[in-house]
Amino acid sequence: MLLYEELAHQLRTQIAQGTLRAGERLPSIRQLALHHGVSAATAVQACLQLEREGLAQARPRSGYFVRAAAPLAPIARSTRRRAPGTISNPMLQDVLDMLARSDLLPLHSANAAAELLPQAALTASLTHCLRRTPQSALDYAPPQGHLELRRQIAQRYAQLGVAVAADEIIVTAGAMEALSLALRTVTTPGDVVLVESPTYHGILQAIATLGLKVLEVPNLPDRGIDVVRLEQLLQQNKVRAAVLVPNFNNPLGSLTEDADKQALLASCARHNTIVIEDDVYGELAWSGQRPSLLRRWDKHGIVITCSSFSKILSPGLRVGWVIGSEWTDALLRAKYFSTVGVASLPQLAIAHYLHRHDMERHLRRLRRALADNGQRLHEGIARYWPQQTRASTPRGGLSLWLQLPPDIDVQALFEAALAAGIGTSPGMLFSSRGDYADCLRLSCGMPWGDTMDRAMRRLGQLAARQLR
Ligand SMILES: Cc1ncc(COP(=O)(O)O)c(C=O)c1O
Structure with missing residues (x-):
């Protein structure tokens, strides 16, 4: 890894872990150079790299700031009307079978991570x-x-x-x-x-x-x-x-x-x-x-x-x-x-x-952690996923519902994510007749950190690949 890439990686990690949050100023070029023992040119290169990735933004005469992700557009309302009928969702069992693996990052599972319990x-x-x-x-x-x-x-x-x-x-x-x-x-x-x-x-x-x-x-x-x-x-x-x-x-x-x-x-x-x-x-x-x-x-x-x-x-x-x-x-x-x-x-x-x-003390902590995870998930999606991705704004619970741009095949995204070791829940699981083919549910139960940041970036790349 080149020197500037190493420095960019360290700054990226601090952003992912929330040490540096949206809107905050990155250390100045002089401070970066001094603290990391690199030249000013290397520090500038690292900041430019973060700017290219959409993580940082230069402000004239003020330095570099962590970029706030644009808020996600709200999810569209469901309007379909149907007479009563039997449930017919032929893919449901297949999808659940595919998710029955213990080696996945469990973003498909509406559970709180073990460390929150x-x-x-x-x-x-x-x-x-x-x-x-x-x-x-x-x-x-x-x-x-x-x-x-x-x-x-x-x-x-x-x-x-x-x-x-x-x-x-x-x-x-x-x-x-x-x-x-x-x-x-x-x-x-x-x-x-x-x-x-x-x-x-x-x-x-x-x-x-x-x-x-x-x-x-x-x-x-x-x-x-x-x-x-x-x-x-x-x-x-x-x-x-x-x-x-x-x-x-x-x-x-x-x-x-x-x-x-x-x-x-x-x-x-x-x-x-x-x-x-x-x-x-x-x-x-x-x-x-x-x-x-x-x-x-x-x-x-x-x-x-x-x-x-x-x-x-x-x-x-x-x-x-x-x-x-x-x-x-x-x-x-x-x-x-x-x-x-x-x-x-x-x-x-x-x-x-x-x-x-x-129990009330435990619940207070758990609720705060979930609200924080939800907020970070929103930010991660806004930062890494295709621009037209819409998201629900949960008031509680353990999940976030996303609606992807029409060009994206969510089933193919789900399968590509599985191949990358990430579990997600395709939208059609949540309908009696396979609707919501453009939606995806993610768990808010995983605390934010490097792993989640990497997963969001990977999912964003997989989704963006389909747009090309
Ligand atoms: C709405 C809803 N009801 C029931 C359950 C099942 O809960 P339990 O694990 O207690 O059976 C779930 C689990 O995800 C759920 O989301």
Whole structure:
């Protein structure tokens, strides 16, 4: 590496790591030369190199500054309208199979990186429970779940002003099992279920597996579920249930505000539609302000709430829950006949963790880190990706949704990224019928640093290559 390239590399790393941030001045040519033991000409060459890469900008008589990336254009709204139908997304399984590799940089996975989760404290809680109460840790858990854990969950809801008794909570293997049990309990094959567009592909797969039809209501990037369209759809169709993610839609990260939450509940109550509320991201507001649950506004007892600890403590312990209102007994029977109960040890360990540790402190840190990652991801994309790339502006959660210029084949970009060891989620995963072929979801769960900077640059190059 030539001397100027070495110096440019060091400055690039400082920008990538945030030591030098957008708008800040780079050290002067004199300082660079002095501190790095190079000539002034070499220092100038390094700055010119960063300027060519779009990372720095010269200002007359002031020196070089870290260039602020132009803000990304907002994502377009989804407008497609369709009658209820069966889910048909033939590529979905292939794409998920291709992503089932452990060697990828996991930008496809809506999870927080291990370093953002309290791994040491959870490990200590697991060890403690196994040592102190091996009998209970290794035995069957009660089908409804351990009471200590259900009490802790109920207490957390009480802090939000939502009255839930421990008796109403059923512990499940993650939110995914909660959603499946809820759907299985309230629907029969052939029923129509409303979902958002775009939405999490696990919800779509659960609906497909149960032989249900799907009807899509747009989720608007800037305001969440389109409640006006939802009312029209419920007027025009007999919809048995709606599976909704009002708190930080996956993939958009949008938030449905309280007034719209109340409006959508009123619509569902009027049309006898049961609401299955998926609140896995509810704790992950980037502003720090925890949004309300639909359940809080539920006057008619039509809401089933599903959630989990996967996004905030550990995805691998597989502990979630469902709160079933009048369906609690039916859900409990369904749970018993599917898996008898959730493994004891993870339940006891999470209850122990919640009892011993300051969960709110952990959540504050996690939210701040995700907001920062999201901001850096935006900057990285603006800096390295083709200019017309659009992006969502998430209010919370773990993902960023991108819309690429029309010339880019997102499936080819996804495959090229895989070959480069980077996992991404093509947009069509988030639609019942393979829409969003021009979109891509990236995870905000990875802290920014060299690896992320390199990955964003590589993805930008792969995308730009298709434009030529
Ligand atoms: C909206 C949504 N619901 C449910 C899940 C599944 O959560 P769990 O891992 O707790 O089963 C996910 C995971 O990505 C999700 O994004």
